[in-house]
Amino acid sequence: MKQTDWPFFEPHHRDLEERLAAWASEQLHADHGNDVDQTCKHLVHQLGQAGWLHHAVAQQGRGIDTRAICLIRETLAFHNGLADFAFAMQGLGSGAISLDGTPEQQQRYLPRVAAGEAIAAFALSEPQAGSDVAAMQCSARLDGEHYVLDGEKTWISNGGIADFYVLFARTGEAPGARGITAFIVDADTPGLQVAERIEVIAPHPLARLRFDNCRVPIGQRLGEPGQGFKLAMRTLDVFRCSVAAAALGFGRRALHEGLQRAQSRAMFGGLLADFQLTQAKLAQMALTLDSAALLTYRAAWQRDQGRPVTKEAAMAKLAATEGAQQVIDAALQLHGGLGVVSGQMVERLYREIRSLRIYEGASEVQQLIIGRELLKGN
C-alpha cells in the first residue's frame, strides 16, 4: 500500500505526490555546484515556475494545506535537500503573512513568493534567544509613522539572499512573550545589514543580521502589537509538521540506499542482504520510518481539520527527526567505508539531517511541549 492510500489523504494529495515525484526525478539532481546562493535562487525560481510553491502560501481565500506541504517536503527531501530547503523557506518565511497579513500585505508579497520571484526568510532567533525565544532583545520603537528597529538576528536561513524578512521584535506592550510584534522588512531597507554569513555542515544560505536605526513604515507591521509571539508559534505549528516530513524524506532515501547496497554488496560468498543482522537493521529502519510517518500525517491531517495540533506536531517532529538520524546512521553503516566518502548520498544525508533536530525547537523543547500538553490534559 502506498503512503498516500492511508486514510489521512484525499485523492488530490495522491495526484500531487505522483506528479511531484515524477518532476523531481527528472528535474532535480542532488549534486549541485559549490555556489549555494546561486543554487538556492535557481531552485526557488524552478519550484515557482513549475507551480509547486503555490502550495507553500495561502492565496485567494484558500488556507494552507498542511498535508500537501508535508508530502511536497518529503518528496523534495528524498531527491534533493536544498530543493526541500528552498520550498520550506518560502513557506516559513511567508507563513505569518499567510496567517495574519492584511489583504494588501498578502497581495504585495504572496503572489511573488508563490511564483518564485521573491525569496522569503523568517527572523526569530537571536544570539541570546534561541530555545528561549521570549528572551529576545531586538527592539522596535514607534516613531511617528515608522517603527525603528535595533538589534540582531542570527541563524537566519536565506539570510543574504532573501528579498524580505518576517521579523519579530520587542515592542514592550508587556514583559516577555506578550511584548513582541511581527514586521515585514524588505531586504533593501536602510539600516539592515548582513553582519556575517555562517557556514554549516550541510551548506545553505545562513546569516546573522544587524539592524541599526532601521526604519520600517507602520504599514509593514504584521498583526496586532504584542501578538507577534503567538503568530510565530502559530507559524511554527504549521511548519513543525513539515520538518518531520522532510526528515522522513531524508530517512526514506537512506533506506532506499541501504537496501540497494545490501542487495548488491558481495561478501562471505553471498550478499550483505543475506545476513539476518542486515535484515534486522533494515526492518528497524522501515519500522522507525513508518511509525514517524503515521505521527507526521496524523498531525498534518489534524491541523487540516482545524483542530489544535501542538502536542501532535511536537510528537511528529521529535519522532521523525530523531528516527531519521538513526535510519541514516544505519544506512551509512551498511555502506562501510564508502559511507563516509564525501559526496556519497548517505554521507550527504548524514550531514543534512543533523540540524533538523535543533531548529524550529530542539528535540528537548519538543519533549517539554509534549509533557506540558499532557499535564494540561490535552
Ligand SMILES: Cc1cc2nc3c(=O)[nH]c(=O)nc-3n(C[C@H](O)[C@H](O)[C@H](O)COP(=O)(O)OP(=O)(O)OC[C@H]3O[C@@H](n4cnc5c(N)ncnc54)[C@H](O)[C@@H]3O)c2cc1C
Ligand atoms: C541550520 C539552521 C537553520 C536555522 N534557521 C533559522 C531561521 O531561518 N530563522 C530563525 O529564526 N532561526 C533559525 N535557526 C535557529 C534555531 O531555531 C535555533 O538554533 C534553535 O531554536 C536553538 O537555539 P540555539 O541555537 O540558541 O540553542 P540554545 O537555545 O542555546 O539550546 C542549546 C541546546 O540546549 C538544549 N535545550 C534547550 N532548551 C532546553 C530545556 N528547556 N531543557 C533542557 N535542554 C534544553 C537543546 O539540546 C538545545 O539544542 C536555525 C538554526 C540552524 C542550526
